[in-house]
Amino acid sequence: MTLSHADYQAIASKLKPNGQAFIDGAFCDAADGEKFETTNPASGDVLAEVAHCKAADVNRAVAAARRAFNEGTWSRAEPEERKEVLLQVAKLVREHAHELAVLESIDAGKTINDCMEEIGVEVPKFFQWYAELADKTFGKVANTGPGALGLVIQEPIGVAGAILPWNFPLLMAAFKIAPALATGCSAVIKPAEQTPLSTLRLAELMHEAGVPAGVINVIPGYGETAGQAVGLHSDIDTVSFTGSTEVGRMFMRYSGDSNLKVVGLELGGKSPFIVLGDAVMDDDLIDHAAMAAFWNGGQNCSANMRQLIAAPLVEEFSSRIVDRVRAFKLGDPLDPATDIGSMITRDHKELVMRYIQSGLEDGASKIMGGNSELPGHFIEPTVFQNVTPEMKIAREEIFGPVLGIMSVNSAEEALTVACDTDYGLHATVFTQDIDQAIHMARSLPCGTVSVNGYSEGDIKTPFGGYKQSGSLARDNGTEALEQYLQTKTIWIQTKAG
Numbered sequence: 370m371t372l373s374h375a376d377y378q379a380i381a382s383k384l385k386p387n388g389q390a391f392i393d394g395a396f397c398d399a400a401d402g403e404k405f406e407t408t409n410p411a412s413g414d415v416l417a418e419v420a421h422c423k424a425a426d427v428n429r430a431v432a433a434a435r436r437a438f439n440e441g442t443w444s445r446a447e448p449e450e451r452k453e454v455l456l457q458v459a460k461l462v463r464e465h466a467h468e469l470a471v472l473e474s475i476d477a478g479k480t481i482n483d484c485m486e487e488i489g490v491e492v493p494k495f496f497q498w499y500a501e502l503a504d505k506t507f508g509k510v511a512n513t514g515p516g517a518l519g520l521v522i523q524e525p526i527g528v529a530g531a532i533l534p535w536n537f538p539l540l541m542a543a544f545k546i547a548p549a550l551a552t553g554c555s556a557v558i559k560p561a562e563q564t565p566l567s568t569l570r571l572a573e574l575m576h577e578a579g580v581p582a583g584v585i586n587v588i589p590g591y592g593e594t595a596g597q598a599v600g601l602h603s604d605i606d607t608v609s610f611t612g613s614t615e616v617g618r619m620f621m622r623y624s625g626d627s628n629l630k631v632v633g634l635e636l637g638g639k640s641p642f643i644v645l646g647d648a649v650m651d652d653d654l655i656d657h658a659a660m661a662a663f664w665n666g667g668q669n670c671s672a673n674m675r676q677l678i679a680a681p682l683v684e685e686f687s688s689r690i691v692d693r694v695r696a697f698k699l700g701d702p703l704d705p706a707t708d709i710g711s712m713i714t715r716d717h718k719e720l721v722m723r724y725i726q727s728g729l730e731d732g733a734s735k736i737m738g739g740n741s742e743l744p745g746h747f748i749e750p751t752v753f754q755n756v757t758p759e760m761k762i763a764r765e766e767i768f769g770p771v772l773g774i775m776s777v778n779s780a781e782e783a784l785t786v787a788c789d790t791d792y793g794l795h796a797t798v799f800t801q802d803i804d805q806a807i808h809m810a811r812s813l814p815c816g817t818v819s820v821n822g823y824s825e826g827d828i829k830t831p832f833g834g835y836k837q838s839g840s841l842a843r844d845n846g847t848e849a850l851e852q853y854l855q856t857k858t859i860w861i862q863t864k865a866g
């Protein structure tokens with residue numbers, strides 16, 4: 370249920386966020402007692418002091434996770450038991466949706482409507498969906514001759530690490546924790562340093578729901594210290610990372626330099642939104658184009674920031690998207706009327722502003738936005754026309770509200786431009802021609818291709834990237850379980866025929 374701005378402000382004023390680490394079923398300070406502040410990016414207000422965890426704290430959390438895994442209370446519980454507890458987690462998240470959504474909104478600068486959708490709807494759905502899968506997965510029996518029985522079973526891999534980004538903090542936590550715990554793994558989670566609060570509160574609710582001590586641990590801290598300690602820890606069996614391609618590379622190296630842990634990577638993107646010449650230029654298409662670019666203020670790994678439009682449609686598209694985007698309200702993230710919230714930090718805002726400057730210097734035409742003279746870390750949604758493939762704003766992930774419109778003369782040219790990138794996370798294609806849609810979908814080297822609508826799919830469909838947007842690992846769908854399982858063959862010699 371959506372509340373009023375005043376209601377959300379009242380909830381915010383009563384929150385007393387706990388920034389301590391959550392290890393072995395209890396909140397605690399970092400071993401050395403150090404703390405850092407987490408602030409509201411929209412107002413600059415300090416929200417909480419947060420435990421500044423480092424290697425010693427990661428060691429403690431991993432030891433608790435390993436002990437819990439070896440004890441087997443969770444890892445070897447009947448799958449129905451894990452299901453019941455995870456269903457209870459879903460229930461508690463729903464019951465605390467307003468509180469969690471407000472916490473997320475003030476910690477991340479995200480709009481309250483998005484937080485309510487992600488936390489009131491999506492996060493509990495994740496726990497529910499993987500809970501219900503827990504007792505519905507089966508192994509295989511190999512087709513052997515009469516002298517043997519070949520069983521292929523899957524077992525929880527052990528201790529799972531998760532490293533989270535700041536753009537969808539609790540949703541990304543659910544992406545990792547729900548399948549990991551459904552398989553029986555224990556988890557050690559490092560939220561992004563900018564947005565630790567919702568994940569810490571989730572851990573507390575999970576404990577209340579019946580997740581045993583040690584099975585879920587949250588260690589807030591910085592990448593170079595806590596994150597690196599997770600990557601290099603020799604008793605973590607798998608790590609699932611969502612963040613930048615640059616840091617993703619480090620996790621591959623950490624694995625090589627430690628215990629060869631499995632590394633699942635969900636990384637950046639520079640995704641195309643392709644409108645072919647036969648597409649119907651209606652309000653629906655424009656809504657999807659605007660959402661593809663500006664959802665979450667463009668701080669979205671699958672944002673479609675290169676919009677490749679058939680040349681005869683470019684003028685109409687540009688003018689209609691500008692009209693649509695002008696209607697977006699920028700402002701207080703806790704106001705349900707707000708469509709676009711704050712950039713996550715001052716540094717990030719400055720980075721995005723440098724991209725806008727580079728677009729201007731490279732000769733792209735700014736047709737709206739770009740103003741940053743607003744209090745807080747806000748940037749007006751910005752649209753460039755006459756963008757060409759070699760420009761920096763066409764090639765690099767900006768992670769802010771900066772859309773580049775490019776003109777293409779044919780479907781084949783659209784494909785060539787779309788594929789000319791190291792990324793491969795997502796693409797959208799608009800066309801009325803089913804054969805063309807299938808051809809484009811098959812030809813685009815991306816983890817998700819969305820046809821006649823911008824979407825990342827849903828919980829049932831795997832999400833991840835081709836090329837340098839990820840590894841073979843996938844979040845969501847039954848595929849996500851693979852990150853937390855390993856396969857064992859049991860070969861039984863039999864005398865009976």
Ligand code: NAD
Pocket residue numbers: 532533534535536537559560561562590591592593595596597600611612613614616617619635636637638669670671766768794833834838
């Ligand atoms: P980031 O890579 O800087 O940080 C992500 C996480 O890694 C944070 O928890 C951070 O503390 C940690 N980290 C940073 N440096 C580290 C180091 N040296 N060692 C270990 N850990 C380290 O990314 P970000 O700025 O938080 O998020 C933005 C990026 O995430 C964008 O590139 C975006 O595309 C990507 N992203 C991808 C997906 C996806 O599913 N593919 C989803 C959301 C965001």
